[in-house]
Amino acid sequence: MVHGFTLSAPKLYGVSGGSIKKWFTSVIVNFKICASFGIYIILHAMYEIFQKYLDDKTELTQQESERIQSFAIIKKLRKRQYLLQEGDVWKYDAFITQGCVRTYTVDEKGGEHVNSFSIENWWTGDRESLMMQQPSRFNIDAIEDTELVLFTHENFEMLCREIPALNNIVNTILQRSFISAQNRIQASLTLTAEEKYLNFINKYPGFASRIPQTMIASYLGMTPETLSRIRKQTAKK
Amino acid sequence: MVHGFTLSAPKLYGVSGGSIKKWFTSVIVNFKICASFGIYIILHAMYEIFQKYLDDKTELTQQESERIQSFAIIKKLRKRQYLLQEGDVWKYDAFITQGCVRTYTVDEKGGEHVNSFSIENWWTGDRESLMMQQPSRFNIDAIEDTELVLFTHENFEMLCREIPALNNIVNTILQRSFISAQNRIQASLTLTAEEKYLNFINKYPGFASRIPQTMIASYLGMTPETLSRIRKQTAKK
DNA sequence: GTAAAAACTTGATCTGGATCAAGAGTTTGA
DNA sequence: TCAAACTCTTGATCCAGATCAAGTTTTTAC
DSSP states (O other), rough: OOOOTTSSEEEEEOSOOOOOOTTTTTTOOOOEEEEHHHHHHHHHHHHHHHHHHHHOOOOHHHHHHHHHHTOEEEEEEEETOEEEETTOOOEEEEEEESSEEEEEOOOOTTEEEEEEEEEEEEEEEHEEEEEEEEOOOOEESSSOEEEEEEEEEHHHHHHHHHHHHHHHHHHHHHHHHHHHHHHHHHHHHOOOHHHHHHHHHSTTTTHHHSSSSHHHHHHHSSHHHHHHHHHHHHHHO | OHHHHHETOEOOOOOOOOOOOGTTTTTOOOOHHHHHHHHHHHHHHHHHHHHHHHHHHHOHHHHHHHHHHOOOOOEEOOOTTTOOOOTOOOEEEEEEEEEEEEEEEETSSSOEEEEEEEEETSEEEEEEHHTTOOOOOOOEEEEEEEEEEEEEEEHHHHHHHHHHHHHHHHHHHHHHHHHHHHHHHHHHHHHOOOHHHHHHHHHHHHHHHOOOOOHHHHHTTSSSHHHHHHHHHHHHH
């Protein structure tokens, strides 16, 4: 697959400019910088991950692929940087090419409740805010330095209408997301704290090593102390 | 809208034949009985509820409506009758025109855990079993005498491919289902038993009066005793 | 390199909701 | 119509996991 150099390069987008140190991980890279060959290679590699995801899921013509890429926005987040803050309206479809983010709420006492983790090759965002066009109750921030491919929802819907195969992917993702949410509800109703943890590491091996325990505890609906004790006990066995 | 009498009448389907007493609520009504005028009127009225649902959601041509209706299967369930039993593979898309069903699992100690309630104008079934073609972990049974419109998933997918408007409805339902599951997870992570109950009766007014408290308690992840005490306390206020 | 801030562990104590038990309605079915 | 089977209530007791507290290790930032 060969792309015209300037035409098919993804648009670039970031939130904060800043010091030279910040340059690599979070910066508005404008068109001129993009035209610098070294940078282009890097950004191109990022988009390739998303392209590979699409290719794995479905058959797209080269024209369709290029059409999709022409609307892609590449974004980088540094660790702890927000992708979405409570009160803002979420307007994107966002695919993670590298890294890890968490979606959480903050209660009136300041306690954080983790709703979900998303890593590379998953989607993230707040569908409720997106669909209902209402301020989000969630915060989303990066647990690690993270790279995403974003589409404004407007553009993404248009692409879905144009490209049925893309629409089918979205449908499938939604179904899987729903099934996975159902299973989580089921687990929360039926399992003990220890069973929830074992179920988690079994279902998501690898997560335990890259996500702080405090956040995993919150995701599982228990305190960090309880999780620490459970880990100690299960390590014995 | 005028239907040819025999051609557009929905197909009829039921699980158990049986005594004359059972006749009205659950019986295989075959074509000959269907041709009896009185019965036809009743069944026609049932399908009309689904037709109205479709008309509310989207614009269909008369031809599309008739095409959909030609694949509809009408099913009646008596109170306590199963729509799906654990271990069976679910193969339908099912819309409730009247009544109420519950989806639940049974743990190794025989305890029932209610995953969801569905009433008229909602869909029910087990999407995981349907999508993965695997035996269901869930049971679905009727809390009240219930009437449904079923489509085999094969037929329904074909209809979705033929009729984009129907596909859009399915998409929207999936999104709403997912959002609602997310909210339930959030509630289970953040709310106390009392708050869960108040949240429930606020979100689903009318459910409390038609669903036994034991089942509501199970749905909310608490014991019937706890729910009883909460109701006593909140009644005081 | 180092001070400050997070993250994790361990212990002591507390508590919301579970469990066990028993009585009072209410529904169901022959 | 009436016994059996559920459903709901109320009280007594128990326990899984929360909270509070303090020390240790790891990470972050200049």
